[in-house]
Each structure stands twice: as C-alpha cells, then as structure tokens.
Amino acid sequence: MKKVIITGGAGYIGSHICYELLDNNYKIIIIDNLSTGQKKLVPEDSFFYKGDFSDPELLNKIFNDHEIDSVIHCAALIDASDSLNKPIEYYRENAAKTMNLIAFCANRNLSKFLFSSTAAVYGNPESAEVDEETYCAPITPYGSSKFMAEKFIYDFAPCTSINFGIMRYFNVAGADPKGRTGQPNRNATNVFSSLCRAILHEQEFTIYGNDYNTDDGTCVRDFIHVSDLASAHRIFLEYLDNKQEKPNCKNTPFLINCGYGHGFSILELINAAESLITKKIQYKFGERRNGDIEKIIASTDKIRGNLLWKPQHDNLSELIKTSLEWERNISD
Numbered sequence: 582m583k584k585v586i587i588t589g590g591a592g593y594i595g596s597h598i599c600y601e602l603l604d605n606n607y608k609i610i611i612i613d614n615l616s617t618g619q620k621k622l623v624p625e626d627s628f629f630y631k632g633d634f635s636d637p638e639l640l641n642k643i644f645n646d647h648e649i650d651s652v653i654h655c656a657a658l659i660d661a662s663d664s665l666n667k668p669i670e671y672y673r674e675n676a677a678k679t680m681n682l683i684a685f686c687a688n689r690n691l692s693k694f695l696f697s698s699t700a701a702v703y704g705n706p707e708s709a710e711v712d713e714e715t716y717c718a719p720i721t722p723y724g725s726s727k728f729m730a731e732k733f734i735y736d737f738a739p740c741t742s743i744n745f746g747i748m749r750y751f752n753v754a755g756a757d758p759k760g761r762t763g764q765p766n767r768n769a770t771n772v773f774s775s776l777c778r779a780i781l782h783e784q785e786f787t788i789y790g791n792d793y794n795t796d797d798g799t800c801v802r803d804f805i806h807v808s809d810l811a812s813a814h815r816i817f818l819e820y821l822d823n824k825q826e827k828p829n830c831k832n833t834p835f836l837i838n839c840g841y842g843h844g845f846s847i848l849e850l851i852n853a854a855e856s857l858i859t860k861k862i863q864y865k866f867g868e869r870r871n872g873d874i875e876k877i878i879a880s881t882d883k884i885r886g887n888l889l890w891k892p893q894h895d896n897l898s899e900l901i902k903t904s905l906e907w908e909r910n911i912s913d
Contacts, residue, residue: 584608584647588634589656591618596762599624601811619765635678644689651693661872664723675726680733687741693821695746702728705874712880713836721872739832744821751840751879755806755900756907763907777908788847790869799847801876803840806894816888840879841895853897
C-alpha cells in the first residue's frame with residue numbers, strides 16, 4: 582500500500598487531502614508543527630509527527646520508519662497581506678525550507694512530489710483568465726516566495742528522478758460535506774470564513790474595496806471547493822504514476838491551475854448567501870487591502886483534459902453551505 586507524506590496535514594487543505602487519500606486506501610503520514618493546524622483534524626487512521634517539515638532528523642526518522650512513495654507539500658505561510666510585513670519569514674518558510682525538503686527527498690529516491698502553489702504567482706494579470714503559460718508577476722512576498730519554489734523545482738527536476746507536480750490553487754473554500762474537517766482557524770481572514778462569522782454572529786461584514794474595474798466594483802475570484810481540490814491531488818498522484826511508465830517523460834514538472842474556470846464577485850457571493858439563509862446580510866465597504874488582486878479566473882483545460890478531473894461540488898450555494906455548517910460547528 583502506497584504511503585504518502587502530507588506536510589501541513591493538520592491544516593485546512595491538508596486535512597481534506599488526508600481524508601480523500603484515506604478514503605481511497607492510501608496510507609498517510611502527516612507532518613505538522615501545529616502553528617495553524619489542529620491535532621483534532623488529524624484522521625485516526627494516519628501517522629502523525631509534530632515538527633518542522635524541513636527538519637532532517639525528523640525526516641530521517643519518518644523515511645526510516647515508513648516506505649515513502651510520495652510527498653504532498655502543503656505546509657506554508659499563506660496570508661498575502663501579512664507577507665508584506667514579514668517577507669523574510671515567507672521566503673524562509675515557503676522557498677528556502679521547501680528547497681531543503683526537496684533536496685532531502687531526492688537523496689532518499691522519492692517517487693513523486695506535489696507542490697502546493699498559488700494563483701498569487703500571476704499577480705494582477707492583464708487578462709482575467711490565466712492559463713499555465715501566463716506571465717507571472719507576483720505582487721506580494723507570499724506570491725513571490727511560492728514562485729521562487731516553483732522555479733527551484735523546474736531547475737532541480739532534471740537532476741533527479743522525482744516526478745514533480747505543481748498545483749496553483751485559486752480561492753479555496755467550503756468544508757468536508759461529511760463534517761470531518763474544515764477551516765481550523767476561528768480567526769481566518771479568507772472571505773468565506775469572515776462571511777460565515779458575520780452571518781452566525783449577526784455582525785457587519787466588510788467588503789474591502791468597491792472601486793475595482795469589475796461589473797460591480799468588487800473583486801472577482803475563482804472559488805474552488807476544498808473537496809474538489811483534494812480529489813485533484815489524488816488524481817494527480819495517479820497521473821504521475823502513469824507518467825513514470827512512459828519514456829522521455831521524467832524530470833519535467835507538470836503544472837496545473839486548480840480552479841473551476843469561472844468567477845464570482847464578493848457582492849455576488851453575498852447575494853448567494855442571502856438567498857441560502859433567506860436573510861439580509863449587513864455589510865459595509867472598506868479600503869482596498871494591500872496585495873488583493875482585482876480579478877482572476879483559472880483556465881482549466883489542463884486539469885480537466887490531462888488529469889480527467891471532474892469536480893463534484895462546483896456550486897456556489899454548496900460552497901457557502903458547507904462553510905457555514907463547519908463554522909457553526911466550531912463556534913458551538
């Protein structure tokens with residue numbers, strides 16, 4: 582049975598990937614320092630190691646204890662606005678430590694490595710829809726640190742037999758429909774968590790900026806349900822397995838956008854939430870936040886065409902509903 586390390590597996594996205602793989606008969610090894618993740622999100626049927634994903638002693642122990650097939654690297658600092666004030670931390674955690682992890686894995690003859698990247702690498706693109714060939718011009722240290730790690734993977738791949746996959750996440754939302762896991766941070770600043778807290782506590786919701794060049798003046802995002810994103814990781818591992826069997830395919834990273842290919846503005850999100858809860862949501866407009874991108878939507882030709890990925894939760898109401906149910910659960 583194949584064993585997969587998931588760094589950041591006690592966090593929001595990582596824990597969903599864990600359940601997706603466990604549901605499909607993988608063995609899971611989680612590395613998480615619990616700085617933002619929570620131990621209660623760790624599935625019972627997994628192996629858990631608390632610590633830093635780039636710690637060579639910890640990695641040696643794990644690789645000695647288990648026959649590791651693949652690594653899915655989710656652990657990272659992810660707040661774009663925060664990165665403007667802490668660039669050194671973001672470059673250290675997201676770029677330098679990722680390089681150390683990959684170098685270690687190469688020395689242990691790892692088979693496959695999936696890197697969690699971000700649409701933030703595109704910055705504010707000239708065209709709202711971006712494909713994997715779109716020029717990258719990140720506008721925050723967060724996006725730049727992720728892009729630096731991507732560049733390292735492309736430079737390092739020809740030197741190793743590891744099959745690399747790079748996944749550029751768009752705006753991840755929702756929670757496990759079975760209620761097993763969700764956003765662990767009660768103070769998360771992403772729009773879905775903030776909106777759900779405003780609904781549950783009957784607070785005023787703040788929309789940051791209403792003067793963008795969009796139909797209603799608010800930012801537009803390609804929101805992807807976290808369970809669909811989790812399934813993309815499993816399918817990607819299977820794709821890389823097949824890639825290994827084909828000649829002349831090794832040592833070239835495969836890069837995909839992870840989104841739905843359509844977007845919603847923040848006001849459209851609020852309108853959908855009001856329809857779902859049959860109640861008006863009080864909101865106000867605030868100043869734009871540094872690092873916010875105006876409008877970005879994924880081209881999904883590669884993820885759908887090459888991986889044959891078929892999302893099961895591409896529905897704005899379901900994104901809101903599962904987010905709200907989880908937020909209600911952790912608020913009780």
